[in-house]
Amino acid sequence: MIDSSMSDNKPRLVVLISGSGSNLQSFIDACAEGTLNAQVAAVISNRAYVKGLDRAAAANIPNIAIDHRAFDSREEFDQNLGELIDSFAPDLVVLAGFMRILTPDFVNRFLGKLINIHPSLLPAYPGLHTHQRAIDAGDSEAGATVHFVTPELDGGPSVLQARVPLLANDTADSLAQRVLSFEHSIYPKVAQWFCEGRLAMVNGQAYLDGKALPEQGIIFSENSEQ
Numbered sequence: 765m766i767d768s769s770m771s772d773n774k775p776r777l778v779v780l781i782s783g784s785g786s787n788l789q790s791f792i793d794a795c796a797e798g799t800l801n802a803q804v805a806a807v808i809s810n811r812a813y814v815k816g817l818d819r820a821a822a823a824n825i826p827n828i829a830i831d832h833r834a835f836d837s838r839e840e841f842d843q844n845l846g847e848l849i850d851s852f853a854p855d856l857v858v859l860a861g862f863m864r865i866l867t868p869d870f871v872n873r874f875l876g877k878l879i880n881i882h883p884s885l886l887p888a889y890p891g892l893h894t895h896q897r898a899i900d901a902g903d904s905e906a907g908a909t910v911h912f913v914t915p916e917l918d919g920g921p922s923v924l925q926a927r928v929p930l931l932a933n934d935t936a937d938s939l940a941q942r943v944l945s946f947e948h949s950i951y952p953k954v955a956q957w958f959c960e961g962r963l964a965m966v967n968g969q970a971y972l973d974g975k976a977l978p979e980q981g982i983i984f985s986e987n988s989e990q
């Protein structure tokens with residue numbers, strides 16, 4: 765009897781986190797529901813005792829904290845992190861609220877199989893404090909973008925972008941919550957495209973089904989089922 769839920773042959777994801785891990789949870793749930801035909805092989809956090817590690821443990825997923833402060837340099841941390849990730853033989857490495865800038869050597873080690881979700885409408889607002897920056901600028905829209913990671917911070921090619929209205933009484937927190945609920949829809953979807961072999965980065969350009977994607981990626985709507 766073949767159990768179709770068997771995870772042995774499924775594409776392997778390693779998810780990197782720094783905190784709450786609600787995006788990680790969306791991956792765990794999507795794998796359990798079968799909308800993402802993959803397995804979370806490991807969860808790695810650069811901070812110990814964060815909620816995301818508990819979420820992994822609750823789902824019986826190997827979970828490891830590797831504290832960047834224990835290393836003398838970014839290069840040394842990234843070298844150790846890279847080896848740890850490779851020990852789980854991932855097909856795709858997923859940054860999900862991971863808060864450390866990665867060195868070019870690390871990025872190049874996983875180039876083409878390293879993705880991130882960034883809480884802005886890239887190319888607007890790379891870096892930190894994106895929601896406050898959108899509010900301060902008086903923008904009418906905000907959102908999140910899934911992109912391939914390149915050495916340039918938040919500068920890799922976009923794949924899928926969710927847009928939400930920015931409301932007059934929004935705070936950075938209220939906006940973050942509205943955006944986060946869309947993150948949970950778009951991020952596992954991009955991973956599924958990758959695992960199906962439909963999505964790739966070639967020469968710094970993102971392709972879906974062989975077609976080059978526009979600068980901001982695909983704009984998500986409920987029927988961007990693709």
Ligand code: NHR
Nearest residue numbers: 862863864865866881882891913914915916917918919
């Ligand atoms: N690394 C590279 N090379 N390229 C990217 O596109 C990356 C990356 C590492 C992380 C996530 C990113 C985001 O989506 C990401 C994308 C951390 C910082 C940061 O300034 C900025 C962007 C992102 C993640 N981190 C501080 C640092 O010194 C630490 C901040 C903290 O610990 O709170 O590394 O926004």
Ligand code: GAR
Nearest residue numbers: 783784785786787860861881882883
């Ligand atoms: C998410 O909003 C993600 O886009 C953002 O942090 C949050 C993590 O939430 N990422 C960054 O800001 C990366 N610098 P989560 O831990 O609940 O998934």
